[in-house]
Amino acid sequence: MHAIVTVIGQDRVGIIAGICVALAGINVNVLDISQTILGGMFTMVMLVDIKEASVPFGEISSVLDAEGERLGVTIRIQREDIFNAMHRI
Amino acid sequence: MIDLKEIFETQHMIDRENLDIRTITMGISLRDCADPDPKRATQKIYDKITRCAERLVPVGEDIEREMGIPIVNKRISVTPMALVADASETEDYVPFALAMDRAAKECGVNFIGGFSALVQKGFTRGDTRLIRSIPEALAVTDYVCSSINVASTRAGINMDAVRLMGEIIKATAARTADRDGLGCAKLVVFCNAVEDNPFMAGAFHGVGEAECVINVGVSGPGVVCHALKDVKGQPIDVVAETVKRTAFKVTRMGQLIAREASTRLGVPFGIVDLSLAPTPAQGDSVARILEEMGLERCGTHGTTAALALLNDAVKKGGVMASSQVGGLSGAFIPVSEDEGMIAAAQAGTLTIDKLEAMTCVCSVGLDMIAVPGDTPAETIAAIIADEAAIGMINNKTTAVRIIPAPGKVVGDMVEMGGLLGTAPVMAVHGESSAEFIQRGGRIPAPLNALRN
Numbered sequence: 001m002h003a004i005v006t007v008i009g010q011d012r013v014g015i016i017a018g019i020c021v022a023l024a025g026i027n028v029n030v031l032d033i034s035q036t037i038l039g040g041m042f043t044m045v046m047l048v049d050i051k052e053a054s055v056p057f058g059e060i061s062s063v064l065d066a067e068g069e070r071l072g073v074t075i076r077i078q079r080e081d082i083f084n085a086m087h088r089i
Numbered sequence: 090m091i092d093l094k095e096i097f098e099t100q101h102m103i104d105r106e107n108l109d110i111r112t113i114t115m116g117i118s119l120r121d122c123a124d125p126d127p128k129r130a131t132q133k134i135y136d137k138i139t140r141c142a143e144r145l146v147p148v149g150e151d152i153e154r155e156m157g158i159p160i161v162n163k164r165i166s167v168t169p170m171a172l173v174a175d176a177s178e179t180e181d182y183v184p185f186a187l188a189m190d191r192a193a194k195e196c197g198v199n200f201i202g203g204f205s206a207l208v209q210k211g212f213t214r215g216d217t218r219l220i221r222s223i224p225e226a227l228a229v230t231d232y233v234c235s236s237i238n239v240a241s242t243r244a245g246i247n248m249d250a251v252r253l254m255g256e257i258i259k260a261t262a263a264r265t266a267d268r269d270g271l272g273c274a275k276l277v278v279f280c281n282a283v284e285d286n287p288f289m290a291g292a293f294h295g296v297g298e299a300e301c302v303i304n305v306g307v308s309g310p311g312v313v314c315h316a317l318k319d320v321k322g323q324p325i326d327v328v329a330e331t332v333k334r335t336a337f338k339v340t341r342m343g344q345l346i347a348r349e350a351s352t353r354l355g356v357p358f359g360i361v362d363l364s365l366a367p368t369p370a371q372g373d374s375v376a377r378i379l380e381e382m383g384l385e386r387c388g389t390h391g392t393t394a395a396l397a398l399l400n401d402a403v404k405k406g407g408v409m410a411s412s413q414v415g416g417l418s419g420a421f422i423p424v425s426e427d428e429g430m431i432a433a434a435q436a437g438t439l440t441i442d443k444l445e446a447m448t449c450v451c452s453v454g455l456d457m458i459a460v461p462g463d464t465p466a467e468t469i470a471a472i473i474a475d476e477a478a479i480g481m482i483n484n485k486t487t488a489v490r491i492i493p494a495p496g497k498v499v500g501d502m503v504e505m506g507g508l509l510g511t512a513p514v515m516a517v518h519g520e521s522s523a524e525f526i527q528r529g530g531r532i533p534a535p536l537n538a539l540r541n
Contacts, residue, residue: 003155004096034093045093057155076100078157083091085345086099086338 001051002031002080005064009073011042019046019075022067027054042073047080103158107311107373108339110346111366112162113149114287116294116302116359117141119168119203123176130177131188138165138192138201141301141356146197148353152346160346161308161368162508165193166292167203175215182219186226186233193232200275202292204235207282209244210531220253224260227272234290240280240477242484246532251477254278255470255526259493262462266495269503273492274425274457278473280480280487285360285415291453291488302359303351304416307343307407309335310365311372313399317381328382329402336363336406344411362416363407364452365399367427369510375399375420376429376439387429388439396420397450417486419452425505425512426457434513441472441515449479454488459503459512462495469493471522474532482535 007019020030032047053060061077068075102108122137124130142165149163167173167189174185186204193201204226206216223235237254240246258278262270277291284295287304294302316335320327343361351358367375376387379395400420408414422444424430433439441458448454454476460469473489480487494503494514503512 004091006096006100036093043093045096057151061154076157079155080091081345081349082156082158082342083096083099085341087091087095 001049003048003050003077004080004083005046005048005075005077007042007044007046007068007073007075009042009071011037012072015042015071015073016044018067018071019064022063023048026060026063027052028060102312106315107368107370108309108342109159109161110305110343111308112164112287112306113145113160113346113350114164114166114292114304114306115142115145115356116166116285116298116304118294118298118300119173120296123173125176125178127174127177127179127184130174131184134173134185135188135192138167138189139195142196142198144354148350152349152353156346158342158346162200163198164287164289164292165196165198165201166287166294167201168296169205169207169293170203171206171213171215171219172296174219175213180218182222183226183229186222186230189233190230198232200232200234200289202234202236202289203294204233205237205293207238208250209238209241209247211247212250220257223257223276224264224272227261227275228264234275234292236277236279236282236291236293238279238282239473240481242281242481243534243538245534246280246474246477246481248474248526248531249529251474252467252470252526252529254473255466258469258491259466262493262495269497269505270462270492270494271505274490274505274509276490278489280477281485283416283486286417287362288364288366288417290490298359299357301356303347303354303356304359304362305343305347305350306362306364306366306416307339308366309339310367310375310378312339313365314372314374314378314381317378325382325398329398332399332402333406336403337410340407340410358413360413360415361407361411363403363411363414363418364416365403365420367421367423368508369426369428369431371428374427374429375422376427376433380429386436386438387433388443392443393446393450396422396447400451417452421453421456422447422451423456423490424458424515425503425510426508427510431511431513434515441517445475445479448476448487449483453486454480456488456490457492457509457512458490459492459494459497459514460517461499461514462493462497464493464517465521465523467521467523467526468517470526472517474526478532482537484537
């Protein structure tokens with residue numbers, strides 16, 4: 001099952017590394033990363049596979065919240081389905 | 090992969106424009122709960138509701154978390170209680186409402202609909218008993234909603250029921266006078282009631298429905314309003330197209346959530362209701378959409394036309410986005426639940442007469458309107474009769490949810506709390522309709538009922 005991770009915040013060293021390590025720790029596979037600076041803000045979108053994750057969805061979300069707090073960025077995870085439903089026929 | 094712009098558009102709609110799933114409503118048939126012994130019947134009712142809906146709230150919360158979209162309400166609708174309770178040997182139907190209320194609390198939902206009767210052509214013993222129990226039932230329960238269908242295009246208008254409902258609404262207000270007549274906010278009088286409506290207070294699980302279904306109501310006035318800001322000054326057909334496109338996106342959310350909930354709960358998917366439902370929150374108002382189209386204030390000349398366009402475009406966009414569309418499907422105009430409507434009513438631009446005209450072109454009817462506490466029962470009945478006539482002649486659902494707030498006069502505010510909002514007390518005509526209402530009887534089915 002695919003999910004989209006979105007990260008927004010002040011740019012700093014180690015954001016991508018921190019998030020990838022956190023995801024690897026719960027066996028979430030990163031499939032694609034797209035990153036840019038929008039209006040001075042670090043903006044990243046990751047496509048991840050959560051099928052083999054070692055914890056349920058709620059906990060993945062908590063792990064990312066904690067990592068976001070440590071890095072000073074806002075991280076959100078949502079299933080890919082919601083975006084497909086809205087933007088693809 | 091979905092591109093960045095699309096991802097942020099969806100998130101922006103949710104974060105800033107109040108996009109949400111308004112309700113997941115589980116419809117449950119209680120037809121197998123009838124029993125001559127009222128105690129056994131109420132026990133069966135409680136047991137069946139809590140069994141069927143046990144997982145509704147946790148599953149809803151899981152979906153909410155995973156999709157990242159709020160599901161504001163989880164609710165239950167049941168078979169019109171008059172049909173179930175008719176078999177029981179008792180005059181007092183309040184215990185049936187209490188059983189519904191207990192079950193709703195056990196399941197963690199915030200409303201349960203179906204303390205209802207369908208009397209468009211006449212009353213059974215059970216119908217009369219249920220209607221007589223409404224004032225007490227709505228006073229002693231917290232979550233129970235009641236609806237009575239008094240008219241239909243096929244049957245005409247049961248004017249005896251209309252008269253009775255005028256009295257019952259007054260009695261309900263009096264019985265909940267300590268809460269400004271709050272009981273009336275949970276009581277709807279319908280013409281052409283639909284069987285798969287997921288929205289309260291009018292939801293019930295119709296007799297033609299399956300054992301148990303999941304119906305979903307979407308929302309999104311804020312999203313539509315925001316989209317219209319981008320087409321300021323452009324021709325009105327561009328407005329219609331923009332509403333359509335936005336409604337499509339909003340409804341796709343509803344379809345996704347409905348499918349997901351149905352799969353996880355192991356309950357068939359019923360319908361998605363395309364209604365544009367406002368809340369009292371800033372930026373979640375249907376009135377503000379009409380104003381965005383170019384009206385200085387909702388209620389002024391042009392409001393009915395703007396609403397007709399909105400209602401139609403929402404349906405056209407929504408119907409393509411869902412495999413099964415039903416319920417009320419249209420724009421709602423509940424005064425107390427819409428920040429822009431409240432402002433327009435307070436300014437005196439939006440009157441009951443204008444609202445009545447607006448109900449000709451949208452779903453549903455005169456909704457969440459507070460009127461002075463001394464409004465006679467016959468005047469309320471006459472308001473119901475007018476709305477029922479609009480529904481009957483135009484083959485549409487209409488409804489009246491009106492609060493004659495005890496002790497309040499025009500200009501006062503009635504505080505309902507939460508999603509029910511705040512209603513400014515609106516003026517009604519002082520001239521009497523009593524003689525008309527006291528005639529009773531039935532308005533015959535109109536010519537357009539004869540379609541075979």
